[in-house]
Amino acid sequence: MTDLIKHSAAALAAKLAAKEVSAVEVTQAHLDRIAAVDGDAEHGVHAFLHVNTEQALAVAAEVDGRRARGGSDAADLHELAGVPIAVKDLIVTIGQPTTAGSKILQGWHSPYDATVVKKLRAARMPILGKTNLDEFAMGSSTEHSAYGPTRNPWDLDRIPGGSGGGSAAAVAAFEAPLALGTDTGGSIRQPGAVTGTVGVKPTYGGVSRYGAIAMASSLDQIGPVSRTVLDSALLHELIGGHDPYDSTSLTDPSTGLVAAARIGNVKGLRIGVVQELGGEGYQAGVLARFNESLDLLRDAGAQIVEVSCPNFVYALGAYYLIMPSEASSNLAKFDGVRFGLRTLPADGAMTIERVMASTRAAGFGDEVKRRIILGTYALSAGYYDAYYGSAQKVRTLIQRDFDAAFAHADVLISPTAPTTAFKLGEKLDNPLAMYLNDVATIPANMAGVPGLSLPGGLADEDGLPIGIQLLAPAREDARLYRVGAVLEELLEERWGGPILNMAPELVATQIMEAK
Structure with missing residues (x-):
């Protein structure tokens, strides 16, 4: 394994700018790593659904050519030019399939690029491919993908983790230094926690959602996945900012995030411990590492305060009414008529209704069907006010809890997920147990505030990574990077280096033995 793939995105960018290494070399090294360890659903990490070899190498060669010519060609290059990236297969891209992890979109090619993809192309970042996910982002384990x-x-x-387990696994397995994910109830942060990577959900509207296949439009948010806090800040600044194609896009510029990650101190900052996000149901090893993180921040000069957000206990229930309701509406477009899979009814009744029913039965998986049924029921006549309407009222209460908490604290902190990674198949037969994995991450989506998860160390019970979650007021994403970068440095001192470097070097061996 070449050392190139173990460098952070910032370090790779510096080496590329200094011409110590070429973009083609960096891209090829990651493509080789994908070929070595990604495999398929039975033999390998299976982070990628599609690998974009030719296009990625072509972009890398273009970057090398511009640097070789020098002058304005080189001066105009973005800092991340030549640094490879992976993209969650929920974000549309020209020239590559976009499946949303579903049979209903198998082989579908988008006629346009998502806004974030346009920004990656403008920055000349080689796109390595599209990463696996729970079908239409519905899941917490990436076991609900139609492709394994x-x-x-x-x-x-x-x-x-899920739904963005493919993006997190690609970064954790050193198949990509950076990735894009989407976060509706924790789908960037929770995979980050269980894979030892950094995941960020920006303020709602801070990054354009144009071109992200919608599950729940009022909750979805695109964000960065990386191995360091600084890398996430670099990517976040690139993809953020106003987009006229997204009606929910904020007008705020995405600046100051990298500078915040480089401040290097938390003296005087008030960091609030959310009482409701801990205790019963949380693994002992997770809480032990969380409390150690609090001690490190306290020793670094931060003021640790306790805050209460009493309505957070209702967030999970409210979320699983609002999200399926919006999903049932958004997924109505997949009807077997306009695009995607079309399955004809066996009885030969070729009406639109029968074609639609046949297509959706064959094209959607069990979890998607479960959520569509739940959402349609919650929106039906006679139940709308009792379920969907009541859930929206709880959402307002959660937003008020955040407002009250941020009156006493600059940033909030909690474990990202209640446990470390569980075994494949362990919770597939118990959807409610699966949903509980998002109990700490969902409140941020309900209120639209930004959240960051970073590796907090290894749990004593199983030696697996745990995540520390930071939350800030809306539009104050920079605070996350300031605190996150300091905590990351303190934890690396505590553990003797980056947490991810402690992953057993067994992955490639396991894959080869399985083959």
Whole structure:
């Protein structure tokens, strides 16, 4: 394994700018790593659904050519030019299939690029390929993909989180230095926690959603996946900012994030511990590492305060009414008529209704069907006010809890997920147990505030990574990077280096033995 793939995105960018290495070399090294360890759903990490070899190398060669010519050609290059990236297969791209992890979109090619993809192309970042996910982002384990599960690089028998387990696993397995994910209830942060990577959900509207296949439009948010806080800040600044194609896009510029990650101190900052996000149901090893993180921040000069957000206990229930309701509406477009899969009814009744029913029955998986049924029921006549309407009222209460908490604290902190990665198949027969994995991450989506998860160390019970979650007021994403970068440095001192470097070097061996 070449050392190139173990460098951070910032370090790779510096080497590329100094011409110590070429973009083609960096891209090829990651493509070689994908070929070595990604495999398929049975033998390998299976982070990728599509690998974009030719296009990625062509972009890398263009970057090298511009640097070789010098002058304005080189001066105009973005800092991340030539640094490869993976993209969650929920984000549309020209020239590559976009499946959303579903049979209903198998082989579908988008006629346009998502806004974030346009920004990656403008920055000349080679796109390595599209990563696996729970079908239409519905899941917490990436086991609900129509193309088989992704596996956790720390232990191939465990889940990598979800729905963005493919992006997190690709970064954790050193197949990509950066990735894009989407976060509706924790789908960037929770995979980050269980794979030992950094995942960020920006303020709602801070990054354009144009071109992200919608599950729940009022909750979805695109964000960065990386191995360091600084890398996430670099990517976040690139993809953020106003987009006229997204009606929910904020007008705020995405600046100051990298500078915040480089401040290097938390003295005087008030960091609030959310009482409701801990205790019963949380693994002992997760809480132990969380409390150690609090001690490190306290010793670094931060003021640790306790805050209460009493309505957070209702967030999970409210979310699983609002999200399926919006999903049932958004997924109505997949009807077997306009695009995607079309399955004709066996009885020969060729009406639109029968074609639609046949297509959706064959094209959607069990979890998607479950959520569509739940959402349609919640929106039906006679139940709308009792379920969907009541859930929206709880959402307002959660937003008020955040407002009250941020009156006493600059940033909030909690474990990202209640447990480390569980075994593949362990919770497939118990959807409610699966949903509980998002109990700490969902409140941020309900209120639209930004959240960051970073590796907090290894749990005593199983030696697997745990995540520390930071939350900030809306539009104050920079605070996350300031605190996150300091905590990351303190934790690396505590553990003797980056947490991810402690992953057992067994992945490639396990894959080869399985083959």
